[in-house]
Amino acid sequence: MNRWGKRRCISCQAAPMSKASVLCQPCHDIALKMAPVIIEVPKDHENYKSVKKQFTRSWRHDTTCPKVKRVYKIIVTEASLNQYQVYLDSVEARGDFLATGKSRGNENRRWHGTKRRCCIGDKGTTKICTNSRCSLCRIIQNSFDITLSKKATGWGRFGAGIYTSSTSSKSNDYSKNRGINSNWKALLLNKVVVGNGKKVTKNKTSLTEPPEGYDSVVAVPGGSLNYDELVVYKNEAIRPSYLVMYKKP
Known part of the structure; x- marks a missing residue:
């Protein structure tokens, strides 16, 4: 070293x-x-350890937490990064979160599981595929698209938004391999601008934006929800940051 x-x-x-x-x-x-590209993070690197720790500590289901195999840093295009930064700065300007000891724009890292139809993330495979149905590669390539909301599940507990969670095991439920032979699954760890989050415990499927005066919806366990969810309603509010590969539970 x-x-x-x-x-x-x-x-x-x-x-x-x-x-x-x-x-x-x-x-x-x-x-x-x-860009967009993914670069593997060495296992002795502080960022690998930070991501792995977040994955392990946020596995809250009764099942045994699976072993993390690889962590990749996602490098998005400069234009995509700039769009996110402009939005983050605007949220910070409104909320002054730094003054309260929070991160700029109240930015947090949250998990998202989706469908993978190629072997990106497996050993030696870092190429983004061209399959339009490979949701994982499309997010890495273009980030999230609010117009695709509800297409994966058919509904949205908190309306037409982009859903993430601080609970890795919850996001694991949405991580699916389709048409490929792999012993590994994939999760995205994303940068999300939470801003002023509206805490809710009950479903509100009609939402197309946060309640007035808020930047996101923060669903907390209780009522009809067993695990937390964070929902944003703008593409600019979220960017994929890491791809985490782990052994199938």
């Missing part, structure tokens, strides 16, 4: 990470030109 140790660039592994990335600045610039 070089002198930068656990804070080294995950790509060249020879230089320190830049302040805004898990890559050094030269590698970050190259990755942006190639």
Whole structure:
């Protein structure tokens, strides 16, 4: 291990990470030109350990937490990143969350499970496929699309939004392999702008945006909900950040 140790660039592994990335600045610039791409995070890297810890600690179902096999950093396009940043800044300007000790825009990391129709994430497979029905690759390539809301499940407990959870085992229920032979499953860990979240415990399927004065819906366990959900209603409010591969439970 070089002198930068656990804070080294995950790509060249020879230089320190830049302040805004898990890559050094030269590698970050190259990755942006190639984006969207996924880059495997070394298992001894601090970011791998952070993501793995979040996966393990947030597995709240009675089943045994599966073993994390690989973690990939998702590099989105500069345009996509800028759209997210503009939205985050606007939410922060309205809510001044930094002043209350929260992250900028009350940004959090949340899980999302979806369908995978290729072997991206398996050993040696980092190419984004072109199958229009591979929801995982389409999210990595284009981020989330609010117009596709409800298509996977047929309904939305809190309306037409983009759903995530702090509970990895809940998102695992939506992670599906379709038409492929793999011993691994995939989850996305995403950056989400929570902003001022409206806490709810009861279904409200008619929502197409947060209640007035709020930026998101934060569904807490109780009532008809066993596990938490976070729902945003704008594409700009969420970006995929990590792809986590784990053994099938």
